[in-house]
Amino acid sequence: MKIIDWFRNIFSRKSGVIDVSEYRHDTENQIAVQTFALSVVVGLIAEVVSGCEVKTYRNGAEYCGLEWYSLNVRPNVNQNAVDFWKEIVSRLLWYHEVLVIDVNGQKIIAEDFQKTEYALYGTKFSGVTRSGYTFRETFDISSVYYLNYSSLDVSAVLDSISGLYANLLKSAENKYVKSAGEKGILNISAVAQGSNKFEEQFKHLMTDYFKSYFGNTNAVLPLFDGYSYSKISDGAGGRSSEISDVKTLVDEAVSRTAQAFKVPSVLIGGNVAGTENAYELFLSDCIDPLCRMISQEFTGKQFTPQEAIDGCSLKFDTSTIRHADILTSATNVEKLISSGVVSPNEARKIFGIAPVREEWADRYYITKNFERSDNLG
Numbered sequence: 001m002k003i004i005d006w007f008r009n010i011f012s013r014k015s016g017v018i019d020v021s022e023y024r025h026d027t028e029n030q031i032a033v034q035t036f037a038l039s040v041v042v043g044l045i046a047e048v049v050s051g052c053e054v055k056t057y058r059n060g061a062e063y064c065g066l067e068w069y070s071l072n073v074r075p076n077v078n079q080n081a082v083d084f085w086k087e088i089v090s091r092l093l094w095y096h097e098v099l100v101i102d103v104n105g106q107k108i109i110a111e112d113f114q115k116t117e118y119a120l121y122g123t124k125f126s127g128v129t130r131s132g133y134t135f136r137e138t139f140d141i142s143s144v145y146y147l148n149y150s151s152l153d154v155s156a157v158l159d160s161i162s163g164l165y166a167n168l169l170k171s172a173e174n175k176y177v178k179s180a181g182e183k184g185i186l187n188i189s190a191v192a193q194g195s196n197k198f199e200e201q202f203k204h205l206m207t208d209y210f211k212s213y214f215g216n217t218n219a220v221l222p223l224f225d226g227y228s229y230s231k232i233s234d235g236a237g238g239r240s241s242e243i244s245d246v247k248t249l250v251d252e253a254v255s256r257t258a259q260a261f262k263v264p265s266v267l268i269g270g271n272v273a274g275t276e277n278a279y280e281l282f283l284s285d286c287i288d289p290l291c292r293m294i295s296q297e298f299t300g301k302q303f304t305p306q307e308a309i310d311g312c313s314l315k316f317d318t319s320t321i322r323h324a325d326i327l328t329s330a331t332n333v334e335k336l337i338s339s340g341v342v343s344p345n346e347a348r349k350i351f352g353i354a355p356v357r358e359e360w361a362d363r364y365y366i367t368k369n370f371e372r373s374d375n376l377g
Contacts, residue, residue: 036250037257038094040268045261046089048287050082052316054295060311066105067302071314076106078131084109089290092149093261099125100145101135107145145297189226262286283318291316320350340366 054071055062075084087109091098099110112129123141127134188202195201205227223229255265262285264278295315303312333350336342343362345355355361 033250033253034257037254040254041258041261041263042090042093044263044268045093045286045290046086048282048321049089049291049294049316050085051321052085052291052318053320054081055315055317057311057313057315067314070105070107071298076108088147088294092147092290096150097146097148099128101125101128101139102144103135142301145301147294147297149293185230187228187230193226195226279321283321287318287321291318337365338367339370340364 054068056065056068056071057063058065072081074080079087084107088098088100091109099113101108101110108130110125110128110130112127113125114127116124116126118124123146125139125141125144125146128137128139129135205223209223254268258265258268262281264281266275266278267282295313299308299313299315302314333347337344337347342350343364345361348355348361
């Protein structure tokens with residue numbers, strides 16, 4: 001059951017047209033809850049990571065070359081950098097692993113592959129498939145980018161969460177179904193029950209007339225002599241409390257899934273209060289470790305050990321994730337520039353302002369207020 005269909009089935013029922021059996025598939029409920037919760041949380045993480053710039057360094061100095069272009073603009077002919085990193089992070093968190101191969105300078109994300117592990121040799125990857133095409137080559141782990149997110153804690157928590165909330169949702173749905181359906185009393189007189197055609201008429205009434213009556217928004221119910229029907233509920237489509245029960249349970253499942261990935265639930269709910277501290281936790285506990293893992297894999301495969309020792313690396317710049325307001329940060333920017341931490345152009349970059357093509361803008365400045373500590377005394 002697709003997640004969108006699941007929600008449509010719950011909240012778009014016509015009066016009287018509810019089949020309770022549709023809501024008694026625990027497995028489908030469990031998949032629906034887990035799919036929705038994961039799509040919300042993973043989508044947020046992937047969106048944030050894809051917005052980071054991947055900085056490239058040579059001998060400890062930042063530079064922009066072809067490698068920077070492939071990681072920040074267009075990794076391959078079919079994807080831009082944002083789509084590329086979104087897919088990598090999504091696959092990594094959904095399936096716990098992702099494989100990227102380099103073909104003629106293009107970084108291709110595998111949609112399917114077979115992995116063969118060895119105790120004393122490097123892992124081999126075969127049957128690598130993308131967009132319906134399967135590469136004939138067998139790739140060694142030293143020639144690909146392979147990321148593994150094998151967190152047993154996360155898997156166990158997600159399985160427990162999805163099972164628990166699937167059961168709770170079943171109860172909430174049954175309450176909704178019962179409150180949404182029309183209920184009534186069918187009175188049958190003694191004369192009608194004594195008729196020779198009673199059984200035939202009763203079966204015809206229940207299987208044909210009532211089925212048609214409950215199955216249409218506007219309908220007329222014909223009755224035989226001796227039969228009368230009176231409605232005892234308005235079939236208004238479910239009370240708000242039942243709808244609220246379902247919504248609350250789904251929100252709770254999303255919140256618990258977010259906690260499993262170390263995402264503060266306040267960021268998922270969209271509340272403004274408390275987001276300042278929540279963003280700090282989100283970056284330090286979730287985004288930074290994930291970006292560090294990706295950076296290490298790409299650095300280790302892109303550069304030789306000696307090049308890495310000499311200062312060659314690839315790093316995600318997560319400092320740009322949070323919006324920086326130039327007016328409220330003016331004093332801090334002045335201190336950063338005057339203490340030589342950043343150059344004027346680096347400060348402009350933080351606020352998304354184009355650099356100044358002047359030599360002085362790339363220099364570092366220290367005011368005369370700063371003095372070496374060993375000169376004091």
